[in-house]
Amino acid sequence: MKYSYFPGCGMEATGIEYAKSLAFVNRAIGVEFIEIDDWNCCGATAGHSTSHELGMALPARNLALSEQQRPGMPIVVPCASCYSRMKYALQAAQGSENEKLSRLIGMPVSGAAEIVSIMEAYSDPVAAEAIKAAIKKPLDGLKVACYYGCLYTRPPKVTGMENCEDPQAMDELVRLTGAACVDWAFKTECCGAGHHVDLPAESKPLLYKIYKNARANGAQAIITACPMCMMNLDMRQGAVNMAYGEDFDLPVYFLTELLAVAMGAGFGECGVATHFHPAKKLLQNLINNKEVV
Amino acid sequence: MARTGVIICHCGSNIASVVDVERVALAAGQMPGVTYAATNKYTCSISGQDMIKQAIAEHELDRLVIASCTPRMHETTFRKMLTKTSINPYMLEIANIREQCSWVHTDKEKATEKAIDLVHMAVAKVLKDQPLFTSSIPVHKKCLVVGGGIAGIQAALDVAEAGYEVTLVEREPSIGGKMVMLDKTFPTLDCSACISTPKMAEAGAHPNIRLMTSCEISAVTGYIGNFQVTIRQKPRYVNHDTCTGCGLCEEKCPTKVTNLFDQSLSKRKAIYKLFPQAVPAKPVIDSEHCTMLKSGKCGLCSKLCPLGCINFEDQEDFITETFGAIVLATGYDLIDWAKAYPEYGGGKYANVISGLQFERLVNASGPTEGHIQRPGDGAEPKTVVIVKCVGSRDPAKAKAYCSRACCMYAAKHAHQILEKIEGSKVYVFYIDVRTPGKGYEEFYDKTRADGAVYIRGRVSKIYEEGGKLICKGEDTLIGKQVAVEADMVVLETAMEPAHGSTETAATAGVSADKDGWLTEAHPKLRPVETQTAGVYLCGTAQGPKDIPDTVAQASAAAAKVLGLLAKDELETSPMISVVDAPKCSGCGFCEQVCPVKAISMVDVPSMYNGKRVTRTVAQVNSGLCSGCGACSAACRTGCIDLLGFTNKQILEEVDALWQE
Numbered sequence: 001m002k003y004s005y006f007p008g009c010g011m012e013a014t015g016i017e018y019a020k021s022l023a024f025v026n027r028a029i030g031v032e033f034i035e036i037d038d039w040n041c042c043g044a045t046a047g048h049s050t051s052h053e054l055g056m057a058l059p060a061r062n063l064a065l066s067e068q069q070r071p072g073m074p075i076v077v078p079c080a081s082c083y084s085r086m087k088y089a090l091q092a093a094q095g096s097e098n099e100k101l102s103r104l105i106g107m108p109v110s111g112a113a114e115i116v117s118i119m120e121a122y123s124d125p126v127a128a129e130a131i132k133a134a135i136k137k138p139l140d141g142l143k144v145a146c147y148y149g150c151l152y153t154r155p156p157k158v159t160g161m162e163n164c165e166d167p168q169a170m171d172e173l174v175r176l177t178g179a180a181c182v183d184w185a186f187k188t189e190c191c192g193a194g195h196h197v198d199l200p201a202e203s204k205p206l207l208y209k210i211y212k213n214a215r216a217n218g219a220q221a222i223i224t225a226c227p228m229c230m231m232n233l234d235m236r237q238g239a240v241n242m243a244y245g246e247d248f249d250l251p252v253y254f255l256t257e258l259l260a261v262a263m264g265a266g267f268g269e270c271g272v273a274t275h276f277h278p279a280k281k282l283l284q285n286l287i288n289n290k291e292v293v
Numbered sequence: 294m295a296r297t298g299v300i301i302c303h304c305g306s307n308i309a310s311v312v313d314v315e316r317v318a319l320a321a322g323q324m325p326g327v328t329y330a331a332t333n334k335y336t337c338s339i340s341g342q343d344m345i346k347q348a349i350a351e352h353e354l355d356r357l358v359i360a361s362c363t364p365r366m367h368e369t370t371f372r373k374m375l376t377k378t379s380i381n382p383y384m385l386e387i388a389n390i391r392e393q394c395s396w397v398h399t400d401k402e403k404a405t406e407k408a409i410d411l412v413h414m415a416v417a418k419v420l421k422d423q424p425l426f427t428s429s430i431p432v433h434k435k436c437l438v439v440g441g442g443i444a445g446i447q448a449a450l451d452v453a454e455a456g457y458e459v460t461l462v463e464r465e466p467s468i469g470g471k472m473v474m475l476d477k478t479f480p481t482l483d484c485s486a487c488i489s490t491p492k493m494a495e496a497g498a499h500p501n502i503r504l505m506t507s508c509e510i511s512a513v514t515g516y517i518g519n520f521q522v523t524i525r526q527k528p529r530y531v532n533h534d535t536c537t538g539c540g541l542c543e544e545k546c547p548t549k550v551t552n553l554f555d556q557s558l559s560k561r562k563a564i565y566k567l568f569p570q571a572v573p574a575k576p577v578i579d580s581e582h583c584t585m586l587k588s589g590k591c592g593l594c595s596k597l598c599p600l601g602c603i604n605f606e607d608q609e610d611f612i613t614e615t616f617g618a619i620v621l622a623t624g625y626d627l628i629d630w631a632k633a634y635p636e637y638g639g640g641k642y643a644n645v646i647s648g649l650q651f652e653r654l655v656n657a658s659g660p661t662e663g664h665i666q667r668p669g670d671g672a673e674p675k676t677v678v679i680v681k682c683v684g685s686r687d688p689a690k691a692k693a694y695c696s697r698a699c700c701m702y703a704a705k706h707a708h709q710i711l712e713k714i715e716g717s718k719v720y721v722f723y724i725d726v727r728t729p730g731k732g733y734e735e736f737y738d739k740t741r742a743d744g745a746v747y748i749r750g751r752v753s754k755i756y757e758e759g760g761k762l763i764c765k766g767e768d769t770l771i772g773k774q775v776a777v778e779a780d781m782v783v784l785e786t787a788m789e790p791a792h793g794s795t796e797t798a799a800t801a802g803v804s805a806d807k808d809g810w811l812t813e814a815h816p817k818l819r820p821v822e823t824q825t826a827g828v829y830l831c832g833t834a835q836g837p838k839d840i841p842d843t844v845a846q847a848s849a850a851a852a853k854v855l856g857l858l859a860k861d862e863l864e865t866s867p868m869i870s871v872v873d874a875p876k877c878s879g880c881g882f883c884e885q886v887c888p889v890k891a892i893s894m895v896d897v898p899s900m901y902n903g904k905r906v907t908r909t910v911a912q913v914n915s916g917l918c919s920g921c922g923a924c925s926a927a928c929r930t931g932c933i934d935l936l937g938f939t940n941k942q943i944l945e946e947v948d949a950l951w952q953e
Contacts, residue, residue, distance in 0.1 A: 186756075
């Protein structure tokens with residue numbers, strides 16, 4: 001299975017663990033992501049809050065490049081913010097804004113290619129079957145909360161997501177590793193990543209509520225597929241603990257990290273070793289205990 | 294030579310402020326065949342009509358054009374007036390210079406020109422008018438009421454009391470509808486069962502009412518005064534002629550089934566009465582769950598019944614009867630909120646319940662005998678959140694409309710919780726509070742005085758944490774997010790048309806709007822009639838409403854039925870289709886397009902090249918034909934004409950438009 005790949009800026013910086021683990025999983029299951037040549041920023045937040053045209057033209061250019069380079073090939077977008085912007089641009093390109101977009105970016109764009117997230121790419125029956133087959137160190141005994149974030153499912157008229165308040169795609173993939181997913185209420189709440197720098201007082205309670213509900217429902221860890229959410233949930237857990245006098249201990253993993261570990265990846269190899277909130281111990285203990293038994 | 298009179302109406306200033314009516318009258322006076330042309334300030338008034346009558350006599354007019362409002366408004370008025378004159382009522386044409394001219398234009402010059410054109414067309418058409426004569430059809434003095442909720446019961450009782458026979462059809466095993474499920478009714482707090490069960494009993498015992506429960510209408514043919522209705526009697530598996538309703542079968546039946554009457558809050562048996570006060574007070578067997586009917590094992594009820602009333606071989610039955618009038622009172626259901634609102638838990642939290650579930654909880658004859666207990670664990674909730682407009686006024690999620698009754702029953706629920714649970718707290722999330730009704734605002738005020746906290750805003754999310762239901766929302770009056778920790782949440786959900794009601798209505802030739810509510814003939818002036826003559830509607834079938842409005846509308850529908858049944862014969866419109874049989878090729882296209890099935894193909898003897906042959910031609914049933922004209926437009930040989938709108942008349946109008 002081949003996908004045209006839009007990595008987005010996060011994959012080379014704060015989300016480097018995402019990129020590493022993703023590459024590992026892809027090798028293990030025989031999926032190929034081919035990076036779009038000369039891609040540019042998706043324009044998330046800064047672009048579309050500056051001007052509608054800029055916010056649409058930036059992702060539309062990526063769509064157009066992919067269409068040129070690999071016509072008809074679905075485009076995989078791992079970051080939830082990029083995914084959302086690309087979906088908006090796709091819808092605009094398919095509709096009445098097509099002509100305007102083509103003019104703005106100076107090349108034709110048809111909006112014919114499908115935009116998929118990592119969850120959608122891996123939920124493909126062939127890929128899911130390959131994942132199942134590649135699991136070497138099942139993670140049964142682990143209870144996690146799958147956190148989709150606010151942009152992956154919403155707004156449904158752009159994402160086309162059917163059950164946008166209670167999505168299941170990540171849960172199903174996580175279950176392939178043997179881990180259990182808790183039923184919790186904050187799957188699609190905003191974590192405040194976009195505003196943690198300018199409005200920390202508003203954003204901290206959002207994180208606090210997510211941790212609180214995950215823990216209340218028995219989760220040992222949080223799983224995400226968004227580099228922004230990862231940065232926020234992982235890096236700021238200590239600050240939230242300090243602010244609220246709490247002792248949350250919820251390692252945060254990329255979906256691909258969890259898959260990679262279950263497929264036998266080393267913690268350094270897939271990124272788990274370099275989190276802010278220690279993430280190695282939980283999985284290591286789980287695997288070691290099993291090996292002892 | 295024709296002697297046409299033309300009257301141009303000012304309609305106060307409705308027409309005259311835009312159209313120069315005097316100029317139109319002057320122009321009309323010059324048109325061919327016009328003997329008399331004048332204006333009138335209010336033509337439809339008594340004095341206006343008198344002026345026309347005088348002109349007819351004075352100028353010996355033989356046909357008339359009135360340029361005024363739409364013919365839907367006053368054509369009947371003027372036809373009636375003409376019956377008192379020498380002119381046949383069908384020698385009249387209306388030129389609509391109000392809705393189609395003065396109301397939609399601002400350029401006076403052009404509007405006047407257009408009015409002249411419209412009058413010119415009407416004058417051309419009236420020259421080809423022929424006198425038409427009405428005929429009459431007998432009225433079958435019997436009424437069918439579909440739906441046995443409070444609307445249907447009230448309509449049936451009113452018609453029966455006036456001395457006419459009524460058949461009341463209900464698909465459930467008992468009449469009563471939604472009202473008998475309710476506990477108390479706002480704003481007077483009288484017990485819903487106490488005021489509705491006597492009416493049910495009265496309907497059940499009335500000599501003029503035939504109850505047909507577990508029945509649905511499956512086909513309707515015929516027309517006003519003479520509807521042939523086929524009613525499907527679903528198998529009940531209990532002989533209601535011999536059953537005394539002793540209840541032994543129900544007591545001993547070993548199969549327990551979710552009780553939908555209690556909104557899934559309790560269990561009932563597979564042989565059951567819908568509720569204790571059911572009318573008829575006799576059980577039926579639920580074929581979906583009875584183990585005997587499913588697998589041939591058990592039959593306990595049959596062994597126990599002292600009168601041998603159980604019949605596992607019972608089959609559905611079809612009964613066809615003739616009725617003069619039909620009342621549709623098919624009612625409402627509540628939306629499936631769990632599907633529309635996954636953010637409220639989508640049904641996974643036992644203590645997030647619907648308003649109707651709350652009614653059963655607080656009802657003395659309900660599953661908890663009136664004690665407000667959480668379905669999840671039976672505990673008494675101390676803090677309750679009530680969410681209004683769940684599915685109403687929310688086009689993105691469910692319905693755009695307001696369900697009208699929820700503001701009041703939400704206030705009633707708040708009042709009941711505060712009254713029954715000492716020290717309880719109630720928070721009501723609302724968009725607006727709408728209390729237009731007698732004593733309604735006062736009731737709402739009292740509920741707030743009782744201690745109900747009203748928060749203006751929608752609830753964005755409900756989730757469970759630490760044994761509490763957290764209701765997140767915005768208080769839009771202070772512009773802040775709020776979260777209430779509740780023990781139980783009551784969702785006041787939107788009404789929607791009862792499942793299957795649009796199909797039932799379609800069977801009777803009645804259409805529904807985009808939301809499925811049945812369409813009345815006119816929203817203001819003909820609220821209980823439908824576009825199908827002889828079919829009436831009432832209650833929530835027509836749109837969301839509360840009990841007082843439902844009952845008022847039911848009595849209104851009954852009054853309309855009585856007006857019809859009081860007549861021995863009905864005048865029929867002569868403006869129907871006629872077939873010029875020698876020209877008809879028998880293609881049958883008209884039969885396909887006729888919406889009321891008034892056209893059939895018949896074989897008639899004919900001569901062809903001196904030989905006797907049989908030809909197939911179209912024939913119109915004058916009793917059924919509604920005069921829509923679809924056949925005439927569809928006819929490829931032009932052999933079907935609609936009287937009053939013949940092809941010739943229409944072409945004369947078109948010609949007139951292009952003549953100077």
